[in-house]
Amino acid sequence: MRKYWAIFKANWQASVEYRSEFIAHIIRGLITFVVLFFIFKAVFLQTNNFAGYTFSSIFTYLVMVRILHFSTRGNTARLIADEIRQGIISFSFLKPINYFKYQFSLFLADRLFEIFLRIFLILLFLFLFPSYFSFPSLPVLLLFFLFLLGALVFNFLFNLLLAGSAFWVTDIRLFSTFVGLTTGFFAGELIPLDTLPPILKKIGFFLPFQYTLFFPIKIYQESLGYKEILRGILVFLLWLGLIIWLVRFLWQKGVKRYEAVGQ
Amino acid sequence: MKQLVNRIKYYLRVYFFLVKFNVMDILIYRANALVMGLAPVVWLTTMLIFLATIFSQVKTLGGWNFWEIVFLTGVHEVIFLLTWATFLTNLRKFVEEIKTGRFDQILLKPISSRFLVSFRNLDFTSVGSLLNAFFVFCFSLGKIIEKIDFLKIPGFLIFLLVAYFVCYFIYFIFASLSLFFINSKTFIDWVFDATDFDRYPAEIYTPSLRIFLTFFLPILFFAYYPTAYLLGKIGEEYLLIGPFLVIGLGLISHFLWHFGLQHYQSASS
Numbered sequence: 001m002r003k004y005w006a007i008f009k010a011n012w013q014a015s016v017e018y019r020s021e022f023i024a025h026i027i028r029g030l031i032t033f034v035v036l037f038f039i040f041k042a043v044f045l046q047t048n049n050f051a052g053y054t055f056s057s058i059f060t061y062l063v064m065v066r067i068l069h070f071s072t073r074g075n076t077a078r079l080i081a082d083e084i085r086q087g088i089i090s091f092s093f094l095k096p097i098n099y100f101k102y103q104f105s106l107f108l109a110d111r112l113f114e115i116f117l118r119i120f121l122i123l124l125f126l127f128l129f130p131s132y133f134s135f136p137s138l139p140v141l142l143l144f145f146l147f148l149l150g151a152l153v154f155n156f157l158f159n160l161l162l163a164g165s166a167f168w169v170t171d172i173r174l175f176s177t178f179v180g181l182t183t184g185f186f187a188g189e190l191i192p193l194d195t196l197p198p199i200l201k202k203i204g205f206f207l208p209f210q211y212t213l214f215f216p217i218k219i220y221q222e223s224l225g226y227k228e229i230l231r232g233i234l235v236f237l238l239w240l241g242l243i244i245w246l247v248r249f250l251w252q253k254g255v256k257r258y259e260a261v262g263q
Numbered sequence: 264m265k266q267l268v269n270r271i272k273y274y275l276r277v278y279f280f281l282v283k284f285n286v287m288d289i290l291i292y293r294a295n296a297l298v299m300g301l302a303p304v305v306w307l308t309t310m311l312i313f314l315a316t317i318f319s320q321v322k323t324l325g326g327w328n329f330w331e332i333v334f335l336t337g338v339h340e341v342i343f344l345l346t347w348a349t350f351l352t353n354l355r356k357f358v359e360e361i362k363t364g365r366f367d368q369i370l371l372k373p374i375s376s377r378f379l380v381s382f383r384n385l386d387f388t389s390v391g392s393l394l395n396a397f398f399v400f401c402f403s404l405g406k407i408i409e410k411i412d413f414l415k416i417p418g419f420l421i422f423l424l425v426a427y428f429v430c431y432f433i434y435f436i437f438a439s440l441s442l443f444f445i446n447s448k449t450f451i452d453w454v455f456d457a458t459d460f461d462r463y464p465a466e467i468y469t470p471s472l473r474i475f476l477t478f479f480l481p482i483l484f485f486a487y488y489p490t491a492y493l494l495g496k497i498g499e500e501y502l503l504i505g506p507f508l509v510i511g512l513g514l515i516s517h518f519l520w521h522f523g524l525q526h527y528q529s530a531s532s
Contacts, residue, residue: 024452031453032459035459035462039463041467042466043324046321181302181305190309196312197312197316200312
């Protein structure tokens with residue numbers, strides 16, 4: 001475990017070193033937020049209710065999307081795929097470490113720094129818009145954070161799944177952007193899933209991506225009952241199990257196929 | 264005059280050669296190019312779903328109806344993809360080259376370095392999505408055709424030309440900052456994201472923000488003003504602002520580029 005802790009620490013230091021890039025990234029996210037804020041402000045000039053949302057609840061939703069963006073983001077897939085493409089992954093296979101644990105340490109260090117920055121954002125929004133943005137009760141907050149942890153694990157596994165496809169295709173950048181846009185949409189990044197047209201709502205509620213954004217935010221907003229939360233947790237765990245199996249299956253097949261091109 | 268014509272001919276010849284080279288390059292990786300072009304298609308689809316969801320609850324947004332905003336999206340996408348294909352990827356590459364010091368190689372070439380930095384590659388991966396955006400443009404145009412005054416079409420085309428130049432100069436100015444700050448990619452990314460403001464009717468923004476997005480960071484000229492002009496939502500006076508803006512931004516970009524080159528310290532040396 002000590003070696004993974006060392007990897008985590010080294011990458012944490014690297015993340016802190018490039019903090020300006022993180023801050024720049026957050027500002028980018030804020031631009032999108034401001035545009036959406038104006039859109040919904042214009043919408044709520046005409047109506048008091050947007051598919052069950054008040055202006056305050058949609059505002060909280062949008063703020064939370066920007067804050068939780070880190071749970072859907074990550075370039076682990078691209079980095080691993082590059083290693084596979086260039087044959088560099090061979091070196092990692094030769095080292096006395098578990099490659100997945102090694103990557104998870106890197107991933108966690110990278111995400112944690114962003115979490116801290118985004119907690120700062122929450123505090124900023126609480127200070128600036130106290131009437132629109134509110135804190136839930138402590139048990140709900142704990143459940144919310146627990147779900148976030150699950151969302152991070154799911155995100156990491158999904159990245160591994162995408163990266164594993166690099167054993168078959170040369171360059172996964174081609175469809176990782178494509179997949180990223182689709183998963184982001186079905187996570188509820190642009191608009192809450194329950195406001196979508198019926199057919200898309202059904203697809204969105206079936207896919208697991210809702211558990212990385214939409215579902216945790218609904219928990220935060222205290223708009224889900226205990227039964228719904230419990231069912232959500234069970235379905236999410238099933239999806240996690242399925243994705244773990246898929247990752248293992250794909251990587252086992254992939255590693256057998258791997259030819260260490262260029263090495 | 265003859266000298267100028269010869270110079271233009273020379274640059275057109277060079278550009279034609281670069282285009283030919285890029286076509287050959289893209290044909291090697293045909294499948295890659297095709298899938299790469301899919302991402303903007305997905306993006307545009309999600310955008311239209313978003314708009315449809317909004318308009319399932321309200322009739323207008325800032326006084327614009329659904330098809331008018333879809334048309335605005337179409338105009339925005341056409342302009343965006345044209346700029347992406349012709350210079351945006353090049354300028355992003357330029358910023359990277361400043362960081363690594365590879366920009367020195369461009370400076371040594373016997374051609375305008377500004378031309379090379381801006382137009383050396385034509386990104387054909389966006390051609391597929393350009394067709395898609397053009398379809399959205401034409402389809403929504405069909406839905407709002409009765410609102411269009413055909414006498415405004417020449418003005419609309421001038422606006423589109425202005426949009427392309429404004430877009431080029433803005434991105435070039437921000438890319439040139441890398442000559443001073445080494446890494447100006449962040450600035451380019453900010454402008455890139457700020458173009459989101461131009462996807463929706465400016466009537467939804469506060470007056471001060473509208474002034475900022477018209478005169479200080481004239482992003483609204485990318486698609487909002489051309490579309491609003493065609494739909495008769497703004498007066499003729501905006502048509503006059505455009506050329507002045509192009510000249511002003513052109514001058515700023517010219518001075519910034521030359522001033523930047525004088526201060527450029529190669530990262531490799």
